[in-house]
Amino acid sequence: xxxxxxxxxxxxxxxxxxxxxxxxxxxxxxxxxxxxxxxxxxxxxxxxxxxxxxxxxxxxxxxxxxxxxxxxxxxxxxxxxxxxxxxxxxxxxxxxxxxxxxxxxxxxxxxxxxxxxxxxxxxxxxxxxxxxxxxxxxxxxxxxxxxxxxxxxxxxxxxxxxxxxxxxxxxxxxxxxxxxxxxxxxxxxxxxxxxxxxxxxxxxxxxxxxxxxxxxxxxxxxxxxxxxxxxxxxxxxxxxxxxxxxxxxxxxxxxxxxxxxxxxxxxxxxxxxxxxxxxxxxxxxxxxxxxxxxxxxxxxxxxxxxxxxxxxxxxxxxxxxxxxxxxxxxxxxxxxxxxxxxxxxxxxxxxxxxxxxxxxxxxxxxxxxxxxxxxxxxxxxxxxxxxxxxxxxxxxxxxxxxxxxxxxxxxxxxxxxxxxxxxxxxxxxxxxxxxxxxxxxxxxxxxxxxxxxxxxxxx
Amino acid sequence: xxxxxxxxxxxxxxxxxxxxxxxxxxxxxxxxxxxxxxxxxxxxxxxxxxxxxxxxxxxxxxxxxxxxxxxxxxxxxxxxxxxxxxxxxxxxxxxxxxxxxxxxxxxxxxxxxxxxxxxxxxxxxxxxxxxxxxxxxxxxxxxxxxxxxxxxxxxxxxxxxxxxxxxxxxxxxxxxxxxxxxxxxxxxxxxxxxxxxxxxxxxxxxxxxxxxxxxxxxxxxxxxxxxxxxxxxxxxxxxxxxxxxxxxxxxxxxxxxxxxxxxxxxxxxxxxxxxxxxxxxxxxxxxxxxxxxxxxxxxxxxxxxxxxxxxxxxxxxxxxxxxxxxxxxxxxxxxxxxxxxxxxxxxxxxxxxxxxxxxxxxxxxxxxxxxxxxxxxxxxxxxxxxxxxxxxxxxxxxxxxxxxxxxxxxxxxxxxxxxxxxxxxxxxxxxxxxxxxxxxxxxxxxxxxxxxxxxxxxx
Numbered sequence: 001x002x003x004x005x006x007x008x009x010x011x012x013x014x015x016x017x018x019x020x021x022x023x024x025x026x027x028x029x030x031x032x033x034x035x036x037x038x039x040x041x042x043x044x045x046x047x048x049x050x051x052x053x054x055x056x057x058x059x060x061x062x063x064x065x066x067x068x069x070x071x072x073x074x075x076x077x078x079x080x081x082x083x084x085x086x087x088x089x090x091x092x093x094x095x096x097x098x099x100x101x102x103x104x105x106x107x108x109x110x111x112x113x114x115x116x117x118x119x120x121x122x123x124x125x126x127x128x129x130x131x132x133x134x135x136x137x138x139x140x141x142x143x144x145x146x147x148x149x150x151x152x153x154x155x156x157x158x159x160x161x162x163x164x165x166x167x168x169x170x171x172x173x174x175x176x177x178x179x180x181x182x183x184x185x186x187x188x189x190x191x192x193x194x195x196x197x198x199x200x201x202x203x204x205x206x207x208x209x210x211x212x213x214x215x216x217x218x219x220x221x222x223x224x225x226x227x228x229x230x231x232x233x234x235x236x237x238x239x240x241x242x243x244x245x246x247x248x249x250x251x252x253x254x255x256x257x258x259x260x261x262x263x264x265x266x267x268x269x270x271x272x273x274x275x276x277x278x279x280x281x282x283x284x285x286x287x288x289x290x291x292x293x294x295x296x297x298x299x300x301x302x303x304x305x306x307x308x309x310x311x312x313x314x315x316x317x318x319x320x321x322x323x324x325x326x327x328x329x330x331x332x333x334x335x336x337x338x339x340x341x342x343x344x345x346x347x348x349x350x351x352x353x354x355x356x357x358x359x360x361x362x363x364x365x366x367x368x369x370x371x372x373x374x375x376x377x378x379x380x381x382x383x384x385x386x387x388x389x390x391x392x393x394x395x396x397x398x399x400x401x402x403x404x405x406x407x408x409x410x411x412x413x414x415x416x417x418x419x420x421x422x423x424x425x426x427x428x429x430x431x432x433x434x435x436x437x438x439x440x441x442x443x444x445x446x447x448x449x450x451x452x453x454x455x456x457x458x459x
Numbered sequence: 460x461x462x463x464x465x466x467x468x469x470x471x472x473x474x475x476x477x478x479x480x481x482x483x484x485x486x487x488x489x490x491x492x493x494x495x496x497x498x499x500x501x502x503x504x505x506x507x508x509x510x511x512x513x514x515x516x517x518x519x520x521x522x523x524x525x526x527x528x529x530x531x532x533x534x535x536x537x538x539x540x541x542x543x544x545x546x547x548x549x550x551x552x553x554x555x556x557x558x559x560x561x562x563x564x565x566x567x568x569x570x571x572x573x574x575x576x577x578x579x580x581x582x583x584x585x586x587x588x589x590x591x592x593x594x595x596x597x598x599x600x601x602x603x604x605x606x607x608x609x610x611x612x613x614x615x616x617x618x619x620x621x622x623x624x625x626x627x628x629x630x631x632x633x634x635x636x637x638x639x640x641x642x643x644x645x646x647x648x649x650x651x652x653x654x655x656x657x658x659x660x661x662x663x664x665x666x667x668x669x670x671x672x673x674x675x676x677x678x679x680x681x682x683x684x685x686x687x688x689x690x691x692x693x694x695x696x697x698x699x700x701x702x703x704x705x706x707x708x709x710x711x712x713x714x715x716x717x718x719x720x721x722x723x724x725x726x727x728x729x730x731x732x733x734x735x736x737x738x739x740x741x742x743x744x745x746x747x748x749x750x751x752x753x754x755x756x757x758x759x760x761x762x763x764x765x766x767x768x769x770x771x772x773x774x775x776x777x778x779x780x781x782x783x784x785x786x787x788x789x790x791x792x793x794x795x796x797x798x799x800x801x802x803x804x805x806x807x808x809x810x811x812x813x814x815x816x817x818x819x820x821x822x823x824x825x826x827x828x829x830x831x832x833x834x835x836x837x838x839x840x841x842x843x844x845x846x847x848x849x850x851x852x853x854x855x856x857x858x859x860x861x862x863x864x865x866x867x868x869x870x871x872x873x874x875x876x877x878x879x880x881x882x883x884x885x886x887x888x889x890x891x892x893x894x895x896x897x898x899x900x901x902x903x904x905x906x907x908x909x910x911x912x913x914x915x916x917x918x
Contacts, residue, residue, distance in 0.1 A: 019645050062639060063916035079538060086916040088684045098639045117640045121738030122653050122749055130645050165918050180521060180557045181576045186478050186589050194581050225547045279580030290581055437911040444903060452896040457522035457545040459624050 019132050029054040032372065033111060033136040035101050035305075037064050037087050039358045040142030040344030043365030045090050046434070049373045055094035056134060060116040062087050062098050065164055067358055068429050069442070071210040071395075073168040075175065075217040076454035080165045082442050085434045101143070102131070106311050106331065106340065110135050138339050140368060141321065141329065145300035145345035145356070154276030159296035162206055171295065175214070176458040178292035179222060182229050189232070195292035196233040199281065201273055202297035203237055203244030205394045208256065210295055211237045212397030215263045219398075221453045236266045238283070240298075243269055245402075247355065247392060252402045255417040259396045300356055306346050318356075320348035325384040327368050341368050354387055363387055393425045401425040478591050488513040491831065492570060492595040494560050494764075496523050496546050498817045499601030499803030502824030504549050505893070508832045514553040515593060519575040521546050521557055524623055526817055527888050528901070530669040530854075532627040534634065534676040535913035539624045541901050544893045560602070561590070565770050565790065565799065569594050597798050599827060600780065600788065604759035604804035604815070613735030618755035621665055630754065634673070635917040637751035638681060641688050648691070654751035655692040658740065660732055661756035662696055662703030664853045667715065669754055670696045671856030674722045678857075680912045695725045697742070699757075702728055704861075706814065706851060711861045714876040718855045759815055765805050777815075779807035784843040786827050800827050813846055822846055852884045860884040 302319030391405035761778030787795035850864035
């Protein structure tokens with residue numbers, strides 16, 4: 001449940017003296033180190049010339065999360081592995097360590113890392129508890145952000161996030177567990193209603209899409225197999241702001257709200273969650289609210305690595321590391337080095353307001369990989385990064401989606417809501433799936449689950 | 460890891476007074492209760508006439524494990540859900556409780572059950588901690604057996620079993636973790652060899668097939684993506700007996716041993732494991748043996764429910780509940796009632812020696828369901844159960860399998876080893892997959908993983 005903590009090294013480990021790693025085998029090649037395997041890091045790993053650079057990726061997980069499909073995975077419309085791409089696909093062409101980066105020495109051009117694998121019983125003081133340092137010539141910082149909780153007590157302990165495939169698995173398991181609990185023979189109607197109340201805090205695209213997917217699950221497979229319990233289930237979507245989906249066009253938001261109302265999803269805007277406990281939360285406007293599951297998705301908090309980074313400029317509002325218009329990290333008291341890049345949710349570009357989305361991270365990653373590859377051939381001219389807004393998609397349930405291109409650069413300023421957008425939503429994500437493997441599996445599983453229903457087993 | 464304990468209720472729970480469940484809605488229909496959702500219980504659930512019987516299935520898990528595919532799932536050749544069939548497929552036609560049965564009152568015809576779902580925070584003293592009793596007219600006991608450890612200390616704590624899809628997931632995660640551990644930069648060669656030593660105790664079909672599948676994984680995807688580490692990995696297969704696969708024809712066993720030798724799997728028969736600790740075990744013939752993972756598969760131990768059952772005859776050797784030749788439980792001091800049936804690994808049939816296999820459990824389940832359905836129409840003549848030996852299949856790696864029909868009843872007394880058997884092995888299991896859904900997904904995933912390689916991510 002504590003997905004927000006997964007990147008934090010467990011405390012109390014006996015830490016040995018840092019040892020230095022030298023990659024003597026390929027001294028001639030410039031060493032590129034990529035930190036993180038999200039939208040930014042994985043795209044750089046994919047696109048960088050691994051034959052001519054000595055590439056190392058360091059990430060506490062061994063996979064890339066295809067985040068737009070996590071909500072589908074969390075309700076069983078897709079399998080978890082469809083929303084993953086393994087870092088190992090690119091080894092041994094690149095080197096990969098499952099490790100946390102704890103600190104960066106920009107002077108020495110060296111990273112301080114700690115293995116993210118458990119210690120060995122045969123060598124508990126050595127091996128995987130030993131910090132190691134990794135040298136770099138070029139560094140790409142794409143460590144992402146953490147989940148924002150606004151300091152509300154109990155969120156980390158009792159709420160589910162939806163940033164990682166492990167979160168999706170935990171949520172799916174919990175949804176089905178709620179129904180098995182409610183199905184126990186001696187439960188009162190009141191207790192059943194409590195455990196079948198699904199609360200979502202955060203009316204951004206993640207919260208909205210999860211509410212939509214959950215509604216679909218409750219109204220299809222759950223209704224079919226738990227017909228007495230399904231009418232007792234309820235979905236409530238909370239936000240502190242006066243409206244949901246603030247980044248979408250007003251007309252589309254109205255469409256979403258109407259759709260949710262028809263679906264029976266309760267939208268509680270301008271509501272403030274003050275405290276969360278096991279099975280209940282306290283809302284300023286409502287008092288105590290019992291729930292079976294709470295999903296929390298209220299935006300991003302700074303990554304501890306970025307917070308601890310010395311010698312760089314940090315954005316006052318988001319805490320992100322500041323880059324110039326060419327994704328190069330701005331060093332405190334003097335220009336950008338050109339050897340250190342930052343992209344994705346961990347980075348903020350000077351003088352431009354870009355949303356913290358996968359789209360931006362991926363485009364910046366392509367830009368950085370393109371420039372790094374260009375440098376090898378002396379054809380990098382330092383053309384600044386330009387974001388191409390492709391529009392925004394959001395699923396709102398019952399085969400209806402929103403597609404907003406009103407802010408898009410170039411092309412038609414389309415604003416669509418309905419089933420056409422949904423078809424677009426599905427095909428966009430099916431085709432964006434990075435690997436051929438998932439390009440086959442995603443539509444296959446959608447089809448199989450559509451025909452035969454989602455699997456309601458949990459294990 | 461402690462799969463052997465999953466069916467045991469956590470101790471220290473505050474237990475309320477047992478309450479009685481009455482199914483008033485369908486009083487007219489005879490009440491059939493099925494205990495367990497394995498090969499026996501799930502097959503009865505599938506085949507029994509749910510329109511004319513009031514059917515309840517009680518099982519601590521919500522799915523059926525298609526056990527022959529678990530070894531494939533444990534190395535990533537298949538996905539976990541391919542080896543599952545959900546109990547919920549048959550609700551609401553049947554009633555399903557995720558619960559343990561703690562005791563049976565054969566006089567009162569009533570079962571004492573405890574919910575297997577966690578307690579609710581809103582009602583910790585009620586709801587899911589409350590034992591409940593379920594009445595029956597006909598009872599099918601198909602609770603299976605536990606994993607045998609022969610009392611070797613440390614097995615339950617430090618070894619993996621392979622009886623459930625959760626075991627398969629834990630094993631897959633651990634295999635990949637071993638390689639990520641060995642991949643950490645500062646590990647010595649010696650430490651790497653230790654953590655890449657995979658030990659399997661038990662030379663029956665489960666142990667042998669897992670060794671074979673693991674060999675295939677190490678020699679394909681692991682070799683491709685961890686080329687420096689793959690040569691350090693080793694598989695050792697232990698058994699106390701002087702030979703492996705004792706139920707197979709002598710010639711086929713020799714073929715298996717030759718195949719394993721060529722593959723580099725070390726077979727250590729007549730070896731005795733005396734104690735297991737974290738990362739190491741003590742073998743009488745070898746002394747201390749370090750391992751990265753230990754899989755334990757040395758047969759079956761009695762189910763605690765069966766051990767605690769009063770008023771029935773129990774088999775002296777296996778501890779199973781004794782039935783007559785018609786799968787009816789023999790009551791102590793006088794005949795079989797005819798209302799209580801026992802099948803699968805929990806049951807032993809008087810006067811016949813049948814192997815404790817899925818094949819026998821499934822055939823007995825069909826027999827019992829057939830008789831129960833026949834009783835509704837007054838056409839049950841009590842014809843005794845007859846086992847039809849379909850032969851035995853085992854995969855030994857590198858697309859080679861064994862197929863032994865030398866003991867089969869009727870048909871050709873075939874004994875095959877090689878790729879033809881492997882094709883048969885694959886098609887048998889693809890076609891035996893119970894649902895159409897899995898009939899589609901199993902071959903699809905085999906194909907996708909064969910083309911693109913197994914996914915080496917773990918989460």
